[in-house]
Amino acid sequence: MNAYVGTPTSRVDGRAKVTGAAKYAGEFAADGLLHGFVVAATIPCGRIARLDTSEALKVKGVLDVLTHTHRPPLAGKDDAWKDEVAPAEGSPFRPLYDDSIKFNGQPIALVVAEDWETAKFAATLVRVEYREEQAFATDLDAGRSKATEVKQPHEPRGDAVGALAKAAVRHDADYLIPTEHHNPMELFASTVVWDSSGRLTVYDKTQGVQNVHKFLCSVFDKKPDDIRVLSPYVGGAFGSGLRPQYQVVLAMLAALALRRSVRVVLTRQQMYGLGHRPATIEHVGLGAKSDGTLEAVTHEATAVTSRYEDFARNDSGWAEQLYKSPNSRYSHKLVRLDVSTPCDMRAPGAASGVCALECAMDELAVALKLDPIELRLKCYSDRDQSEDLPYTSKQLRECYARGAEAFGWSKRNPASRSMRDGKELVGWGMATGVWEALQMPVAARIGLTANGHAEVSCAASDIGTGTYTIVAQVAADALGLPIENIDVRLADSTLPQAPVEGGSWMAASSAHAVLGAADDIRQELIRLASAMPSSPLAGVDVADVILVGGTIAKAGDMGSAVSIADAMRHGKLERIEKQKLNHFAEDKSYARNTHSAVFAEVKVDEQLGVIRVTRVVSAVAAGRILNTKTGRSQIMGGVVWGIGMALHEETVMDHRFGRIMNANIAEYHIPVNADVQDIDVIFVEERDDRINTLGVKGLGEIGIVGVPAAIANAIYHATGKRIRRFPVTLDKLLA
Amino acid sequence: MINFQFSRARDVADAILLLTGHPGAKLIAGGTNLIDLMKENVEQPSRLIDISRLPLRTIEETADGGLRVGALVPNSGLAYDPLIEQRYPLLASAILAGASAQLRNMASVGGNLMQRTRCAYFYDTATPCNKRTRSSGCSAIDGLNRNHAILGASNSCIATNPSDMSVALAALDALVHIAGPSGERTMALTDFHRLPGETPDIDTNLEADEIITAVELPPRGFASNYSYLKIRDRLSYAFALVSVAAVLELEGNAISEARVALGGVAHKPWRSAEAEMALRGQAATVEHFSRFADSLLQEAKARSHNGFKIELARRAIVRTLMQAASATPQSQAHKKIA
Known part of the structure; x- marks a missing residue:
C-alpha cells in the first residue's frame, strides 16, 4: 500500500526545525561547558617558529591554550587518520600535530575558556612567529604546466586524438571553474560532553556519525564504547561534512586535556579553511x-x-x-x-x-x-559506452x-x-x-509496539535532504500505519550501520533497509496472527499478506484482518524488534x-x-x-x-x-x-x-x-x- | 574581538565629554558596521559609547522648507518616512538599494555616513593596508582591485566608500550637523568624506571628539525627475560596482539643473560641478548625457582589474539620467533594471 510513498508528504521534522526544538551540534548544553576558539595560521606554507600563549593564558576565564607542543596524544600513523571517504593517496591533515603549516587558515592553537567571548578575545593575544621555508603556490593557471595525470575515469576507446584532428567539424576549448565553498547555513561545530566515567558523547556537525566515531576512536586510541557520536540535525553540509572536520578533533583534545565538556564552533571565515570544490x-x-x-x-x-x-x-x-x-x-x-x-x-x-x-x-x-x-x-x-552496458x-x-x-x-x-x-x-x-x-549497505531497526506505534532507527544522517521524512513514509506504508505513529531516530553512532550521507545514495539505501526490517516484522506478525484460535489467516501464504490500517490481512480481503494489537497481545508480546541490512542484487550487467x-x-x-x-x-x-x-x-x-x-x-x-x-x-x-x-x-x-x-x-x-x-x-x-x-x-x- | 569599556551617553554633551581625551573611543548606534569590524579585529576601540538612546530620532521641517533628519533615525525609518517618500524619493530609493531590511532597521543615518570601506585587505588583518595601519602599504594597488576606485584614489589607497545613502545625499546637497566641545557646526555632505591622499586612515572630516547630530536636506527634493541606479554582481544585497544618483530640473526638454553623484567609484561620493554646469540649457538626450558622463569620468584611472568600471559608469550615468528625464525612476523592488 502506498499511502505515503510518492506523495507530497510534509517534513516530519518541519515543526521541530521551525520552532527551534531541533538541536544542532553547537547547541547541546552540558554542565560546566567550556568553549574553544581556534587560532588560524595566516601563511599558506612554512613552520611555526614560536607560539607564545602566555598573554592569552593570563586572561581571567582562560583555562588552557592547546598547541602542537601542548596537547593530549594523537595517533601518529596516517592510517589512523584515514576516514571512510579520505583520498586513497596522501597523508590526512592532523590539527595541532606538529609545527608545519600546510594551508592558510590552518588551526594552530585552541584557546579554551569558560565562555566563548573570553576565548575569542584571548585568541587575539596568542603571538605566532612563522618560518617561511619555501616559495608557495596557490594559482591553478600558473601551475597548470606542472600537472600530473592521476587517473582516467574510463579506458580510452579508439583513437580520439587522431579522430578529433580529422573531424569535419571540431570544437576544442578550455572551460574554467573557480574554487567554490559550500557555505552551509550551520557553522561547523562540535560539543564533546565529558562524563566522570571517561566516556565521551560527541555532538558533531557531520554527514556520517559512524565515520566520525571510527575516526575518533583511531585518532585518540579509544574503544568503540568510549565514544558515542550524534548529529541529529544538520543545517546543510553539501559534502563539507563527509570527512570529519578539524573542530571535532580540537573539541576532543580539549575535553581530554581538561576533563571537562567542551564546545568548538568555527567562524564563517574559518570555514573557508575546510574543503572546497577544487578549481x-x-x-x-x-x-x-x-x-x-x-x-x-x-x-x-x-x-x-x-x-x-x-x-x-x-x-x-x-x-x-x-x-x-x-x-x-x-x-x-x-x-x-x-x-x-x-x-x-x-x-x-x-x-x-x-x-x-x-x-x-x-x-x-x-x-x-x-x-x-x-x-x-x-x-x-x-x-x-565505458562498459557497453544498457541502463536499468x-x-x-x-x-x-x-x-x-x-x-x-x-x-x-x-x-x-x-x-x-x-x-x-x-x-x-x-x-x-x-x-x-548509487546504493550502499545500510541497516535499519524497527521496534513495533502493540499500540501500533513504531520506532525506526538508523545511523544515517539527515543533512536537510529529508531522510527523516522518507524513512517515515516507507515505514508507514510497509507497516500499514499512519505516519504520525512512526518515530524516526537517526544519526547516532550506536544505531544500525550507515555510511556517510552523500552521493545521492541515502534515499534508496535507507528506504530498502526499512523495507527489509518491516518485512521481518510483517512475517513475525503473520506468525502471531496465524497462531490465534480460529485465525482467518491460518495457513495463508505469507506472500499474500500485507499490513494495512493497523491490521494484518490478506491483500484485498479486509474480512481476514487481524489487528496488530490483538496478534501481539495473543502472542504476549509488547514489542517486536527487527533489524535488517538492506540487500541489493549485485547485477553488473546494467548501468x-x-x-x-x-x-x-x-x-x-x-x-x-x-x-x-x-x-x-x-x-x-x-x-x-x-x-x-x-x-x-x-x-x-x-x-x-x-x-x-x-x-x-x-x-x-x-x-x-x-x-x-x-x-x-x-x-x-x-x-x-x-x-x-x-x-x-x-x-x-x-x-x-x-x-x-x-x-x-x-x-x-x-x-x-x-x-x-x-x-x-x-x-x-x-x-x-x-x-x-x-x-x-x-x-x-x-x- | 578585544575587551572594551562600555558607557551610555545621557545626552549629546555627555557623548562629547566621553569622547574627549579618549582617542580609542568610538560611538556606537546600530553597530551594523562597527561590530563587524570589531569581530575581525579591524576596529579595536578601548571604549564604546552607546548613543542609541539620545533624542536624535526625529525628522523635522526646517524654517526654509527643508527637513532635518536626526542622526539616529534608522535607515528604514528614513526610507519609509512619508515626507521623504514624497519630497526626496531619490534618498528613499538609494537607501532601499542598500543592505537588507534587517540591516536597514538597525543602521542609523549618522552611522551610515561613518561606515568604512569593504576593501578585502582592509578587512583582513593578515595583509598590509594603509587605511588600517598607516604606512603599512596598500595591498589592493597591485592586488585584487576589481571593485576599487577609478576616481580620486592615491598611491596610498584605492578603496571606495560603500554607502548608497551618501550618494543620494551628495546629489541633494545635504548638510551634516555636527556637535563638538566648541559648539555646533555644519558641513556640506560633499565635504564630509575625504579623498585618501597620504592619510587614508582618516575617512571623514569629523574630528575625534565630535558627533553627528543631524543631516539637513535643503528644500529642493527633485521629486519629479530623479533616479538611483545601482549596478552590482547580483541583483540585490551586494555593494555597488557603480551606482548613480541623478536628479534633474527640466523646462520642457531643456535641463535647467542637473546633479549627478557616483557611488562605488571613489573614496567619497563623486560629483563634478563643472560637468553639471555644462549640462544646463542642454536638451535631455542620450548624446548630451554621454558627453556629460565623459566629462564626469575625465580623470578616471583604471587599475589592473577595474577598468570595466569606467565604461560601466559611463553607461550607467546615461541610463540613470534618461530614467530621471523620463520620470521613470529605477525601482528598487522589481527584479529588473528599467
Missing part, C-alpha cells in the same frame, strides 16, 4: 561529422589538490554515459598547491565537468547549425521532450542576439544533466544513472551587462520519487545553486599571500531572492524494476548538474558572447 580547467574536444554525429570526444580535467592529499573525482568521463562516439579519451590531472585538500561538493566532478561538456556541446551545435536538442538526440547513447532505465529523451514543451523551446530563434525584450537581450539555453544512481534536461531563459541588459535568470525548467528522470514535495524542493535548491555557479560563486584568492580574500558571505556571492525567479521542476515518469524494489535512484546531486551550462548557453544565445571562465559576471560581458 578546475576543463579541456573539452568534440569532433563531429557534418551530420552532427560525434567522431571523437576528449575531456581532460586539470584540478587543484593540496600538497598532502590527492583529491580527484570524475570530472571528465560523463560523455561516456551521454553521447555516442566511436573514439573517446578522458583524463584527470592534478596540480598540487599550498591549499587545504578539496572535498566533495554537491555533484562533485559532474557539476564542473558536465558544465564544460554541455557548454562545448552548445558550441558544437552552433558550429553545426543544429538545434542544441537535435544535436544531443543525434548523439544519444542508449548504452553506457534512462528516460533522458523524455526529459528533453517534456522540458522543451514546458519551456516553449520550439519558439526559439536559433540565431544569437535575435530575441529581445526592451533594453534586454533574451537568450534561451539548455543542457543535459547526469549523475549516478545506473539519473538524468535531467535543463532549460534556462536569461535577460541581459545590452548596455549594462546585467544578467537575470528569468526562467528555469528542470526535467528530471530519477526513478520513483519517494516524496514529490521534498524532492521538488531539492531540485529547486540545485537549480538555485546552479544559478550561483553560473553567475556568482567564486572563492577569490590573492596568490601573493596564498590567502582567500572573500572568506565571508557578504563578498562570496550566492544567489539572493532577487536572482531567483521562475523555477519549474518536472519529474519525468521513469519506472525502474531493475534497480531496486521501489525503483528509487536518488535526487541529491542531479538538481545542479547542467544548470550552469544551460545558463551560460542562454547568455551566449542572448549576447553572442561565449564566456568560458566561470562565473559569468557583467565585466566579462562588457569586455
Whole structure:
C-alpha cells in the first residue's frame, strides 16, 4: 500500500526545525561547558617558529591554550587518520600535530575558556612567529604546466586524438571553474560532553556519525564504547561534512586535556579553511561529422589538490554515459598547491565537468547549425559506452521532450542576439544533466509496539535532504500505519550501520533497509496472527499478506484482518524488534544513472551587462520519487545553486599571500531572492524494476548538474558572447 | 574581538565629554558596521559609547522648507518616512538599494555616513593596508582591485566608500550637523568624506571628539525627475560596482539643473560641478548625457582589474539620467533594471 510513498508528504521534522526544538551540534548544553576558539595560521606554507600563549593564558576565564607542543596524544600513523571517504593517496591533515603549516587558515592553537567571548578575545593575544621555508603556490593557471595525470575515469576507446584532428567539424576549448565553498547555513561545530566515567558523547556537525566515531576512536586510541557520536540535525553540509572536520578533533583534545565538556564552533571565515570544490580547467574536444554525429570526444580535467592529499573525482568521463562516439579519451590531472585538500561538493566532478561538456556541446551545435536538442538526440547513447552496458532505465529523451514543451523551446530563434525584450537581450539555453544512481549497505531497526506505534532507527544522517521524512513514509506504508505513529531516530553512532550521507545514495539505501526490517516484522506478525484460535489467516501464504490500517490481512480481503494489537497481545508480546541490512542484487550487467534536461531563459541588459535568470525548467528522470514535495524542493535548491555557479560563486584568492580574500558571505556571492525567479521542476515518469524494489535512484546531486551550462548557453544565445571562465559576471560581458 | 569599556551617553554633551581625551573611543548606534569590524579585529576601540538612546530620532521641517533628519533615525525609518517618500524619493530609493531590511532597521543615518570601506585587505588583518595601519602599504594597488576606485584614489589607497545613502545625499546637497566641545557646526555632505591622499586612515572630516547630530536636506527634493541606479554582481544585497544618483530640473526638454553623484567609484561620493554646469540649457538626450558622463569620468584611472568600471559608469550615468528625464525612476523592488 502506498499511502505515503510518492506523495507530497510534509517534513516530519518541519515543526521541530521551525520552532527551534531541533538541536544542532553547537547547541547541546552540558554542565560546566567550556568553549574553544581556534587560532588560524595566516601563511599558506612554512613552520611555526614560536607560539607564545602566555598573554592569552593570563586572561581571567582562560583555562588552557592547546598547541602542537601542548596537547593530549594523537595517533601518529596516517592510517589512523584515514576516514571512510579520505583520498586513497596522501597523508590526512592532523590539527595541532606538529609545527608545519600546510594551508592558510590552518588551526594552530585552541584557546579554551569558560565562555566563548573570553576565548575569542584571548585568541587575539596568542603571538605566532612563522618560518617561511619555501616559495608557495596557490594559482591553478600558473601551475597548470606542472600537472600530473592521476587517473582516467574510463579506458580510452579508439583513437580520439587522431579522430578529433580529422573531424569535419571540431570544437576544442578550455572551460574554467573557480574554487567554490559550500557555505552551509550551520557553522561547523562540535560539543564533546565529558562524563566522570571517561566516556565521551560527541555532538558533531557531520554527514556520517559512524565515520566520525571510527575516526575518533583511531585518532585518540579509544574503544568503540568510549565514544558515542550524534548529529541529529544538520543545517546543510553539501559534502563539507563527509570527512570529519578539524573542530571535532580540537573539541576532543580539549575535553581530554581538561576533563571537562567542551564546545568548538568555527567562524564563517574559518570555514573557508575546510574543503572546497577544487578549481578546475576543463579541456573539452568534440569532433563531429557534418551530420552532427560525434567522431571523437576528449575531456581532460586539470584540478587543484593540496600538497598532502590527492583529491580527484570524475570530472571528465560523463560523455561516456551521454553521447555516442566511436573514439573517446578522458583524463584527470592534478596540480598540487599550498591549499587545504578539496572535498566533495554537491555533484562533485559532474557539476564542473558536465558544465564544460554541455557548454562545448552548445558550441558544437552552433558550429553545426543544429538545434542544441537535435544535436544531443543525434548523439544519444542508449548504452553506457565505458562498459557497453544498457541502463536499468534512462528516460533522458523524455526529459528533453517534456522540458522543451514546458519551456516553449520550439519558439526559439536559433540565431544569437535575435530575441529581445526592451533594453534586454533574451537568450534561451539548455543542457543535459547526469549523475549516478548509487546504493550502499545500510541497516535499519524497527521496534513495533502493540499500540501500533513504531520506532525506526538508523545511523544515517539527515543533512536537510529529508531522510527523516522518507524513512517515515516507507515505514508507514510497509507497516500499514499512519505516519504520525512512526518515530524516526537517526544519526547516532550506536544505531544500525550507515555510511556517510552523500552521493545521492541515502534515499534508496535507507528506504530498502526499512523495507527489509518491516518485512521481518510483517512475517513475525503473520506468525502471531496465524497462531490465534480460529485465525482467518491460518495457513495463508505469507506472500499474500500485507499490513494495512493497523491490521494484518490478506491483500484485498479486509474480512481476514487481524489487528496488530490483538496478534501481539495473543502472542504476549509488547514489542517486536527487527533489524535488517538492506540487500541489493549485485547485477553488473546494467548501468545506473539519473538524468535531467535543463532549460534556462536569461535577460541581459545590452548596455549594462546585467544578467537575470528569468526562467528555469528542470526535467528530471530519477526513478520513483519517494516524496514529490521534498524532492521538488531539492531540485529547486540545485537549480538555485546552479544559478550561483553560473553567475556568482567564486572563492577569490590573492596568490601573493596564498590567502582567500572573500572568506565571508557578504563578498562570496550566492544567489539572493532577487536572482531567483521562475523555477519549474518536472519529474519525468521513469519506472525502474531493475534497480531496486521501489525503483528509487536518488535526487541529491542531479538538481545542479547542467544548470550552469544551460545558463551560460542562454547568455551566449542572448549576447553572442561565449564566456568560458566561470562565473559569468557583467565585466566579462562588457569586455 | 578585544575587551572594551562600555558607557551610555545621557545626552549629546555627555557623548562629547566621553569622547574627549579618549582617542580609542568610538560611538556606537546600530553597530551594523562597527561590530563587524570589531569581530575581525579591524576596529579595536578601548571604549564604546552607546548613543542609541539620545533624542536624535526625529525628522523635522526646517524654517526654509527643508527637513532635518536626526542622526539616529534608522535607515528604514528614513526610507519609509512619508515626507521623504514624497519630497526626496531619490534618498528613499538609494537607501532601499542598500543592505537588507534587517540591516536597514538597525543602521542609523549618522552611522551610515561613518561606515568604512569593504576593501578585502582592509578587512583582513593578515595583509598590509594603509587605511588600517598607516604606512603599512596598500595591498589592493597591485592586488585584487576589481571593485576599487577609478576616481580620486592615491598611491596610498584605492578603496571606495560603500554607502548608497551618501550618494543620494551628495546629489541633494545635504548638510551634516555636527556637535563638538566648541559648539555646533555644519558641513556640506560633499565635504564630509575625504579623498585618501597620504592619510587614508582618516575617512571623514569629523574630528575625534565630535558627533553627528543631524543631516539637513535643503528644500529642493527633485521629486519629479530623479533616479538611483545601482549596478552590482547580483541583483540585490551586494555593494555597488557603480551606482548613480541623478536628479534633474527640466523646462520642457531643456535641463535647467542637473546633479549627478557616483557611488562605488571613489573614496567619497563623486560629483563634478563643472560637468553639471555644462549640462544646463542642454536638451535631455542620450548624446548630451554621454558627453556629460565623459566629462564626469575625465580623470578616471583604471587599475589592473577595474577598468570595466569606467565604461560601466559611463553607461550607467546615461541610463540613470534618461530614467530621471523620463520620470521613470529605477525601482528598487522589481527584479529588473528599467
